[in-house]
Amino acid sequence: MGGHRSRLSFLVCPSLGSGMGLRRMKKLAKYSMGIGDRFGLQGRAQLEAFRLLAQNEGVAVTPVWNKSNREHTIIGTKPESVRLEADAAVSAAGWGAPYHVDADHISLKNVDGFVAASDFFTLDVADYIGETTDEGAIYGFVARHEDLIGTHAVDGLAEPVTLTRPQLAEIVRGTLFAIQQAGRLYRHIVEVKGSDDFVTEVSMDETVLPQTPEMLLVILAAIAEEGIPAQTVAPKFTGRFNKGVDYVGDAAVFGREFDADACVVREAVRRFGLPENLKLSIHSGSDKFSLYPHVARTLKSRGVGVHVKTAGTTWLEEVTGLAVAGGEGLAIAKEIYVRAMPHFDELCGPYAAVIDVKPERLPRVEEVQAWDGERFAAALRHVPDDSRFNPDFRQFIHVSYKMAAELGGRYLDALRANEAVVAKHVSGNLYGRHLKPIFGGL
Numbered sequence: 001m002g003g004h005r006s007r008l009s010f011l012v013c014p015s016l017g018s019g020m021g022l023r024r025m026k027k028l029a030k031y032s033m034g035i036g037d038r039f040g041l042q043g044r045a046q047l048e049a050f051r052l053l054a055q056n057e058g059v060a061v062t063p064v065w066n067k068s069n070r071e072h073t074i075i076g077t078k079p080e081s082v083r084l085e086a087d088a089a090v091s092a093a094g095w096g097a098p099y100h101v102d103a104d105h106i107s108l109k110n111v112d113g114f115v116a117a118s119d120f121f122t123l124d125v126a127d128y129i130g131e132t133t134d135e136g137a138i139y140g141f142v143a144r145h146e147d148l149i150g151t152h153a154v155d156g157l158a159e160p161v162t163l164t165r166p167q168l169a170e171i172v173r174g175t176l177f178a179i180q181q182a183g184r185l186y187r188h189i190v191e192v193k194g195s196d197d198f199v200t201e202v203s204m205d206e207t208v209l210p211q212t213p214e215m216l217l218v219i220l221a222a223i224a225e226e227g228i229p230a231q232t233v234a235p236k237f238t239g240r241f242n243k244g245v246d247y248v249g250d251a252a253v254f255g256r257e258f259d260a261d262a263c264v265v266r267e268a269v270r271r272f273g274l275p276e277n278l279k280l281s282i283h284s285g286s287d288k289f290s291l292y293p294h295v296a297r298t299l300k301s302r303g304v305g306v307h308v309k310t311a312g313t314t315w316l317e318e319v320t321g322l323a324v325a326g327g328e329g330l331a332i333a334k335e336i337y338v339r340a341m342p343h344f345d346e347l348c349g350p351y352a353a354v355i356d357v358k359p360e361r362l363p364r365v366e367e368v369q370a371w372d373g374e375r376f377a378a379a380l381r382h383v384p385d386d387s388r389f390n391p392d393f394r395q396f397i398h399v400s401y402k403m404a405a406e407l408g409g410r411y412l413d414a415l416r417a418n419e420a421v422v423a424k425h426v427s428g429n430l431y432g433r434h435l436k437p438i439f440g441g442l
Helices: 043-057 069-075 079-093 135-144 165-193 213-226 251-272 292-302 312-325 327-354 365-369 373-380 391-398 401-407 409-417 419-439
Strands: 009-012 031-035 062-068 100-106 120-124 150-152 161-163 199-203 230-234 279-282 306-309
Touching (some): 031 419, 043 419, 120 165, 135 213, 161 165, 161 213, 165 199, 292 306, 312 327, 312 401, 327 365, 327 391, 327 409, 373 391
Parallel strands (some): 062 100, 100 120, 230 279, 279 306
């Protein structure tokens, strides 16, 4: 248990312990989904999926637009463009329910550009995980939390949570500094924004080893002490959460971990005074079809909420829709792939931890150029039972949006010209393959 480098994600609200008090904090709904739209034209189509869920299943899920600083940099957009898209889509669709705009994976280096446009902040402190603070701070924390040492029954867990003093100190040694940086960044946003009327997420989820229930309990204690009242926490789970494809690992193991973490979160609310709506979050949750039944089961049996990020599926559905539309749409879909191939390392490098693409498993350019629209779509569309589906191709297209950005107006014009086809793919995919499997029947 000791020595794990963890990365964990928390949605946080105004300070609990710093004397700031709880003022106008936005409250995140029980069920929410992070959605992305790299080129800013599918907001209304995405809202249609949420509307269908409410209409057909009677379940309200809050949409959260998210776009990272990396995506803005690659595409050449600004954070305010996400706010403009979200507000315009909400107005056009007559959307009367809550929604948020997330400054995704920001740090002190780039947060200021997001402050005005965002009401939801994903604070990325991954670079600090494993960095230690001084031993006095570590053992001071241990002394203040002597009650964590021992064996503790947690409602819902078959096995109790057990922590020795050395184990507690080792967990604190690997995580306290990162959580302190999360608090620093959070307080900076409050100061710059002049308000605490927002939701905040502290991102620590991308690492090799998952957190144990014991680690999660200690991390939540540190977050409460730092004065960050979390509304959602996204721990690292066993297995790989690759972009745009299904979970790689034992889904049953994930199910047990997710359920155990949900129980620990409830315990942390009780012990540390964290917000009652504190919930788990799953990052890179798009297309994790094998996990959705396990998530749904815990939501139903425990009565808890969840936040799931599915951002990249919108971009993939755009390309699929263009291919199916044929003509210039298909030509552009092919051109994206042709342009991307010589830049394989450049495009895949930044996403190495969350994709698994081998050049030898990708189709030859000449082969793709000979495909018709349905053949291209079949290779890209995530239907594992279809022998034409190529998960490497899908993941590579996922990280190749820079090529579409370089096409500029040609790409955007193609989306507009084929709006009906593209929107149908975006809405149908988000509703039928993500929202309904997780939230339908709750």
